[in-house]
Amino acid sequence: MGVKIRVKGIVQGVGFRPFVYRIAKKNNLKGYVKNMGNYVEIFVEGKKEDIENFINDLKNKKPPLSRIDKLDIKEIKETKEFDDFYIINSENTKEEEEGTIPADVAICDDCLAEMLDKNNRRYRYPFIACTNCGPRFTIVEKLPYDRENTSMRDFPLCGECLKEYKNPLDRRFHAQATCCPICGPKVFLSDGKDIIAEKDEAIREAVKLLEEGKILAIKGIGGTHLACKVSEDEPVLNLRERLGRPTQPFAVMSKVEYIELFAEIDKDEKNALVSLRRPIVVLRKNQDYDKYFSKYVSNLDTIGVMLPYSGLHYLLFDKEIAYVMTSANLPGLPMVKDNDEILKKLNDIADYFLLHNRRIVNRCDDSVVKKVANRLVFLRRSRGFAPEPIKVDIENNKNILCVGAELNSTACIVKRNKFYLTQYIGNTSKYETFCYLRDAINNILRLTNTNKIDAIVCDLHPQFNSTKLAEELAEKFGVEVFRVQHHFAHAYSLLGDNNYFDDAIILSLDGVGYGLDGNIWGGEVLLFKDCKMERVGHLEEQYQLGGDLATKYPLRMLLSILYKAIGEDVFDFIKGYNFFSEKELKLLKFQLEKKLNCPITTSTGRVLDAVSSLLGVCFEKTYDGEPSIRLEPVANRFKGDIEVEPRIKNNVLNTTELIYKSYEMLLNNESREKIAYFAHIYIADGLFEIAKKIANRFGINAIGITGGVSYNKIITERIMANVKKEGFNFIYHQRVPNGDGGISFGQGISYLFREG
Amino acid sequence: ITSVNGGIGLESLDDSATIPIGDKEIVFTVDGHTVKPIFFPGGDIGRLAVSGTVNDLAVMGAKPLALSLSLIIPEGFNLEDLEKIVKSINETSKEAEVAIITGDTKVSDGVDDIIISTAGIGIVDRGKAIRDCNVQEGDAIIVSGNIGEHGLAILLSREGFDFETNIKSDVAPINKLIEKVLNEGIQINAMKDPTRGGLADALNEMAEKSNVGITIFEDKIPISDEVQSICDILGLDPLTIANEGKVVMAVKKEDAERCLEILREHPLGKNAELIGYATKEHKGVVMETIVGRRIVDMPIGDPIPRVC
Ligand SMILES: [Fe+3]
Ligand SMILES: [Mg+2]
Ligand SMILES: [Zn+2]
Ligand SMILES: [Zn+2]
Structure with a gap:
């Protein structure tokens, strides 16, 4: 008998065809396997039981990186056409169906062992790869994922590599990124003007320079890092100054055997770290941390750590146990990826440049995860994950393009029940990043074979550049733009992430989002009932003194909120911080009294900011969320428990009371740790109180939390504890970022729940 | 109808409109001015009313010729203030060398503060009016x-x-x-x-x-x-x-x-x-x-x- 099988899922670039070849041979079958761009087609003929065994093997023994989403099996007549089993070259399919683009995969153990084996022909060759590992998404130009459609096409295989590539029993059979020192990309070291070393010498020299305390730009797989040693202050401070990043914690790269020297790590975190996706994992520092790290690497009680994920990274380790490895971009701008650009833009930042001659097609920043509420959640979902789709149990036959928000932006294309999120894009208020968003959208459309768009979804904010892009694209595709309120999008993203579409109360908490009433929202209690979303409670409305300036300088929020509680005395109090000049204070008073450029906000972020400045933790935001992010470790140091009595009226949580109480505690010489903890608990308990009341009124049994504030462990875990204690189900993120990186996903879900 | 004789009309939303006549174009604009406060550092509503209209003509590349002036004054408006405003209007028109050749004054209890409308006429060679829609690459x-x-x-x-x-x-x-x-x-x-x-x-x-x-x-x-x-x-x-x-x-x-x-x-x-x-x-x-x-x-x- 004969059967034709269509396999959909992650079946490209993961050694799937060689696997099929092997099991076909094992089961004495003849026929072929063919890559169809977005699925794999198999034809086998032979004995019935052999075919049954073959299908069992297909399901149960598939390669580690592959995933089968759908298996169509059709019996057909025997052809007797084939004298053996063959792997047939790729064909482009005409059907408009999404393909699957594999994400990048870290170097596998086999390749690593070869690279460290003196007798191997790829000894210390940093671009070593096989069917189970290496770059995918970052080098692919179009589907199908074959060598000639990637930037590896610049490197024709040498005789020996070709032999491996063609041998079905070799590890590198059809490994699209395979290469060797003879035929593959080459590294070189530049001092900014000249090439000073090449190949292995370049790497050895780079290691030496790093150990000497130099700052290096290192072009890796999907982007560029700035690297320096972590053990001394000077290189780290130099890097901070040159980058204009005074305090933002740097991520580091270390080897698995060193991590427990400086950080606490549990099983889940370790699994994430060593996984082939290799995200940055935010770990808690241990008591020995300071022995190994300059205090300027991270001023939080956590440190973001990743393991080497390419051969090149492994070769950087000799004496040092860790390096700062931060994305090579100026604040707000995309990471640089092309050699010319790296040399030009990082000229004043890096001392040396470790580069190579393989093009990065798709830039892809490192992913970041952190354990909150017993779950690893995405701070950033990018390398190793993008652009793998996220599946949702929901029916849909439209192609929906969602352009996201503005900060930490991603876009998303929805096809049927699959949500393809782009890699991390960044802050699209910058023109360069805006262009990156546009490119990433074109790219994801191409990689999913999407020629037709049925709807475009964007944020409600009238000034987001993504909103303008949505309008532009809507005109191009001749479709309508559907606008989704920011916090509703967060809430829908939470629901979709969990495949939970029953009634729920959702706390949607973050820094800023344009509200349905034209004010700024960010501390919202939302009711999802009968498939409709509604705002039913929120934080008290406060004036955001000077608009975005109040986000940059949190004392402005303190001033504005405390003014409500103690009136003009606040000016004398604020003066004590010696932060504002006479003239500024006078203008601020004028501004506050006249409510000039004082938009109204219910943001949770702004309230935490106010506390942060009250306690002298942070007076100027130099990265997103800094004042509240730095407040959390202060609160963490508080041991014990306190009772709070949040003041609530008409489902609005009184935050003036929170700030006033904190102020009073400060005047009474209570510890900063206690006050910081109090503020967190006040918000958590207050919002839970409102959620509970509404849940009980409507007989709802699930309460969830989303938005950037839900990265805060104290608030999230306190709410979770309350939710569970009172017998509700707790909904929290798992596959989609809690913050604005998940907005595009939520926009898609929201569109599917639109009325009419 | 929003344009005359093929001139620049309302739909262009330019600073002024034009009416081609012979080898010239008449350039025409009108503006109603209210401002709070009516006297402010550096000027007053009178100077604003003249300048606004003269400038709308001038940025068309036209030579402003003449203005009309229409004042709507609330009942009980301070006479000294009115004098100051009129004086400022005169000074500004002298400075611009543009005549005010017609006018009208109304007292109304329907307005809270003084409103000054000025219309202006200028002239430019035919086809030489400078638009706001003609920026060229490289300019x-x-x-x-x-x-x-x-x-x-x-x-x-x-x-x-x-x-x-x-x-x-x-x-x-x-x-x-x-x-x-x-x-x-x-x-x-x-x-x-x-x-x-x-x-x-x-x-x-x-x-x-x-x-x-x-x-x-x-x-x-x-x-x-x-x-x-x-x-x-x-x-x-x-x-x-x-x-x-x-x-x-x-x-x-x-x-x-x-x-x-x-x-x-x-x-x-x-x-x-x-x-x-x-x-x-x-x-x-x-x-x-x-x-x-x-x-x-x-x-x-x-x-x-x-x-x-
Ligand atoms: Fe948000
Ligand atoms: Mg004008
Ligand atoms: Zn490998
Ligand atoms: Zn080779």
Whole structure:
């Protein structure tokens, strides 16, 4: 008998065809396997039981990186056409169906062992790869994922590599990124003007320079890092100054055997770290941390750590146990990826440049995860994950393009029940990043074979550049733009992430989002009932003194909120911080009294900011969320428990009371740790109180939390504890970022729940 | 009907309309002025009423000829104030060398404060009117002086800010300044007065109507330290603040340097700067800053926070 099988899922670039070849041979079958761009087609003929065994093997023994989403099996007549089993070259399919683009995969153990084996022909060759590992998404130009459609096409295989590539029993059979020192990309070291070393010498020299305390730009797989040693202050401070990043914690790269020297790590975190996706994992520092790290690497009680994920990274380790490895971009701008650009833009930042001659097609920043509420959640979902789709149990036959928000932006294309999120894009208020968003959208459309768009979804904010892009694209595709309120999008993203579409109360908490009433929202209690979303409670409305300036300088929020509680005395109090000049204070008073450029906000972020400045933790935001992010470790140091009595009226949580109480505690010489903890608990308990009341009124049994504030462990875990204690189900993120990186996903879900 | 004899009409939403007659075009505009307070540092509603209309004619490349003047005065309006306003109107029209040849005055209990409407007529050679929709790729973008002064002066004095500041409105007729540039044979492809919505609005409109992009350089934009520092404290963007005595020109690249020289010789143009170029590389207005390029939006009323 004969059967034709269509396999959909992650079946490209993961050694799937060689696997099929092997099991076909094992089961004495003849026929072929063919890559169809977005699925794999198999034809086998032979004995019935052999075919049954073959299908069992297909399901149960598939390669580690592959995933089968759908298996169509059709019996057909025997052809007797084939004298053996063959792997047939790729064909482009005409059907408009999404393909699957594999994400990048870290170097596998086999390749690593070869690279460290003196007798191997790829000894210390940093671009070593096989069917189970290496770059995918970052080098692919179009589907199908074959060598000639990637930037590896610049490197024709040498005789020996070709032999491996063609041998079905070799590890590198059809490994699209395979290469060797003879035929593959080459590294070189530049001092900014000249090439000073090449190949292995370049790497050895780079290691030496790093150990000497130099700052290096290192072009890796999907982007560029700035690297320096972590053990001394000077290189780290130099890097901070040159980058204009005074305090933002740097991520580091270390080897698995060193991590427990400086950080606490549990099983889940370790699994994430060593996984082939290799995200940055935010770990808690241990008591020995300071022995190994300059205090300027991270001023939080956590440190973001990743393991080497390419051969090149492994070769950087000799004496040092860790390096700062931060994305090579100026604040707000995309990471640089092309050699010319790296040399030009990082000229004043890096001392040396470790580069190579393989093009990065798709830039892809490192992913970041952190354990909150017993779950690893995405701070950033990018390398190793993008652009793998996220599946949702929901029916849909439209192609929906969602352009996201503005900060930490991603876009998303929805096809049927699959949500393809782009890699991390960044802050699209910058023109360069805006262009990156546009490119990433074109790219994801191409990689999913999407020629037709049925709807475009964007944020409600009238000034987001993504909103303008949505309008532009809507005109191009001749479709309508559907606008989704920011916090509703967060809430829908939470629901979709969990495949939970029953009634729920959702706390949607973050820094800023344009509200349905034209004010700024960010501390919202939302009711999802009968498939409709509604705002039913929120934080008290406060004036955001000077608009975005109040986000940059949190004392402005303190001033504005405390003014409500103690009136003009606040000016004398604020003066004590010696932060504002006479003239500024006078203008601020004028501004506050006249409510000039004082938009109204219910943001949770702004309230935490106010506390942060009250306690002298942070007076100027130099990265997103800094004042509240730095407040959390202060609160963490508080041991014990306190009772709070949040003041609530008409489902609005009184935050003036929170700030006033904190102020009073400060005047009474209570510890900063206690006050910081109090503020967190006040918000958590207050919002839970409102959620509970509404849940009980409507007989709802699930309460969830989303938005950037839900990265805060104290608030999230306190709410979770309350939710569970009172017998509700707790909904929290798992596959989609809690913050604005998940907005595009939520926009898609929201569109599917639109009325009419 | 929104246009006459093939001239520039209402639908163009340009600074003025035109009516071609023979080998000339009559340039025509009208503006109603209300401002709070009516007397402000650097000017008053009278000076504003004359300058606004003269400037709308002048930025069409026209020679302003004459104005009409219509006053609507609330009952019980202070006579001394009225005298001061009329005197200021006269002085400003003298300064602009534009006659006021017809007028009307009404007293009404239906208005809260004085309203002054001025219509103006100017003349330009046929086909020579300068539009705001004709910026050419590569043109140099020039602004005739410090921005943001009028809007900020009004804001501070309206809200009763009594703190010592030197900020004065720039309100002035700039027809003489523009005439000087035109007389020297500078090729101005497009021109606009950056009034409401400020420079950001004017540039966005010019770019959109001309189907080009405009790149500007943050460090080239003329702003006084005082305006900058007050904007920095209040969280306002000086690019979006109104001006009443400034002009934005798109000048043929080769003429740019000479245009700047000519402008700078005149007291009203002494802070003129070349702030950028027109380009086909992007749409809209993009500003080069020390950290990357910012998209300069079309202002929409009050700024809305967007930073997390
Ligand atoms: Fe958000
Ligand atoms: Mg005008
Ligand atoms: Zn491998
Ligand atoms: Zn080779």
